Amino acid sequence: MYGSLFRSIDSSTLVEHVRAASKGDGEIAVIDVREQKAYAEGLILLSTNLPLQRLELSVATALPRLHTPIVIVDRHGELAAQAVERLHALGYQDLAVLDGGIERWQADGLPLYSGFNVRSKAFAEHVEHAFATPGITATELFARQAGGDDILVLDSRPFAEYHYSTVPGALSVPGAELVRSVRDIAPAPSTTLVVSCGGRTRSIIGAQSLISAGVPNPVLTLRNGTGGLRLDGIELEYGANRAHSPASEAALDWAQSATEHLVNSPPLTTSAFSALLGDGQRSLYVFDLREADAYAAGHHPLARHVSGGQLLQAIDVHAPVWNARIVLIDDGALVRARQTAYWLEQLGSFEVALMAQPEVPDATAQGPQQVPVRPIKRATVEHVSAAELAEALQHNAPSTPVQVVDLALSPAYRQGHIADSRWALRSELQQLLAQGPGRIVLTCESGQFADVAGQYLVAEQPALASRVQVLTGGNQAWRAAGFPLVASVAQAPADVAHFIDVWTPPQQTVGDLLGAVKAYLTWEVGLLEQLARDPLQAILIRGVRPPSPPAQT
Incomplete structure (x- = not known):
């Protein structure tokens, strides 16, 4: 059906393979290659989303071993052949396709989920239920604070999310830093600690981490996080900068003793x-x-x-x-x-x-890690510098127009792009070239993905080589050369409807924000019941075990 590069497997065979891997017998990756928005509307919880659009850029870090068995998933098989061809060209050896895609999976009586990072969110709901993690609503929190209770709110998200919007008065303490810093942050055991996030997952895990470590303070989750504040009509704080300080030696000594019992195995030599x-x-x-x-x-x-x-x-x-x-x-x-x-x-x-x-040996690498990309050289594509592109756009002629096509992820495009550039999916490039004469200059955030897309495009249609160029260094180089980028501000749902490459978090919804937040929180709470009905529950979540002896205080 699909040719000689790969085979197809049915739903039951896929389940058997994942069940075996979850018990330590071999390994497997289930990769859904649809765009993120389509994936989030109906997904197999066994799968990970690696969109075909940027597959070559993401696959090296996501799938580091070339002999890992990989099963490709899409809606009903329409993208599978392209995905397999690209993965095979990159050196992957063991490729299969889920026969009939998610439509067949569902027809076989197996469930689909909606959302993103669903397995992690379902796990957090499972943790809250299994540990009976205590919580407090936004209204209850502010009523207790107004009554003089000693309560400290700890925002467990990365600082950038906290800085954008948080609970008024909250302190930024990202989740992995909570136990390390808690004895400095709240030296008095009478202080009640409320752990918050944007919704539920990180506050549940953060609060339960403190409780499991044996912190002497009362610890609560803020139910529904900043989303709960929105629904209760409470104003958020924007631009907060209250970051936790590095843990003192005494706080770190306590945290080390409090977590030693969590993992039995010693550190690697x-x-x-x-x-x-x-x-x-x-x-x-x-x-x-x-x-x-x-x-x-x-x-x-x-x-x-x-x-x-x-x-x-x-x-x-x-x-x-x-x-x-x-x-x-x-x-x-x-x-x-x-x-x-x-x-x-x-x-x-x-x-x-x-x-x-x-x-760690050779721990000398400096600066941010560069995302590895497996060799994919397929054709030579002409590059232009920012200065050359600026001059070409200044003298753009109707008879031989130059069109800048931006392949960046849509949030990055909306945040800043070259004026009059067109955002497009990689799959739309041939259609754009067929619309008229002239050349297109491909760009994106750093230029790396534009180069990949250009190579594939010219390799598939060599006659297009004279009409396709890539901006060296992408939009980053354009800005570094002193040329401006312009932003697109979304005012209505119609402004973002055609950006199908990403799933939009509820608190970034344009339009009915409160409706989106309410629907999201209802969905998240409902994951526990949905998971309980899933015949694959034992594969998806191993279980929850309480820490063995309580940590010292």
């Missing part, structure tokens, strides 16, 4: 880590959980920087391979790593190990 790196039979992900400035000062070349809280929040994106190995790098205290490993082991399907940064 240098030789053990080297053995994992040399094992070609298993996929390996290496994540550095330290703060961004420490990572930038020096890190292992293979390590990607992800804060602990964000790793659990989006584990399907960061580690798509079932039964992969994960190494969590931290400082010598290993507090972040132990917390993260504790939750990942309960989520299931990973073999997790810890490692202290001083143990």
Whole structure:
């Protein structure tokens, strides 16, 4: 049906393979190649979204081992052949397609979910139910504060999210830093700690992490986070800058003792880590959980920087391979790593190990890690500099027009793009070229993806070589050369309707914001019931175990 590059498998076979991987027998990745918005409208919870649009850029970090069995998923098979061709060209050896796509999956009586990072969110709901994690509503919180109660709100999201909007008076303490810093933040055990986020997931995991560590303070989740404030008619605070200070030695000593019991295995030695790196039979992900400035000062070349809280929040994106190995790098205290490993082991399907940064060999890489891209050179594409493009646009002639086509992710395009450039999906390029004479100059955030798209386009149709160029360095180089970028401000749903490449979080909805937030929170709470009805529940979430002895106070 699909040719000789790959085979097709049915729903039951896919379930058998994932079930085996979740029990430690082999590994597998289930990759849905539709655009993110379509994926979020109906997805298989076993899958990870790697859109065909940017597959070549994302696949090296998502699927680091070329022999990992990969199953391609789409709606009913329309994108599978292209995805397999590209993956095969990049060197992947074991490729299959889910026969009939998600439509057949659903017809076979297996469930579909909506949303994004769904497995992580369902897991958090499971945690709240299993641990009976206590919570408080926004209205109750402000009533208690007005009554003089000693309450401190800790926003567990990354600082940028906190800075954009937060609970009035909240302190920024990203999830992986909560236990490390809590004894400095709230030295009096009578202070009630309320952990918040944008919705529910990170506040549940953050609050339960504090409780499981044995913090003596009363700890509550803020039910529904900043979304709950919106629904209760309470104004958010914008532009807050109250960041937690680095943990003191005393606070870190307490946190280290409080988390030692969470993970049984000792940290990796240098030789053990080297053995994992040399094992070609298993996929390996290496994540550095330290703060961004420490990572930038020096890190292992293979390590990607992800804060602990964000790793659990989006584990399907960061580690798509079932039964992969994960190494969590931290400082010598290993507090972040132990917390993260504790939750990942309960989520299931990973073999997790810890490692202290001083143990890491060659930890000398400086600056942000560059996303690796496997060799994909298929054709030569002409490049133009920012100055050359600016001159061409200034002298643009109707007979031989120059059109700038921006392939950036739509949020980046809306934030800043070259004036009069057109946003497009990669799949639309041939159609654009067929509309008339002239040339198109491809750009994107850094120019990397535009170069990939241009190579494939010219390789497939060599006659287009004279009409396709790529802006060297993309929009970043354009701005660096002193040329302006313009923003597109969405005023109504129609302004964003054609941007189908991303799922829009509810609190960024244009139009009925409160309706979107309410629907999202209802959906998130309902995940627990939906998961309970799922015959694959035992695969999706291993279970929840309480920490063994209580931490010292």
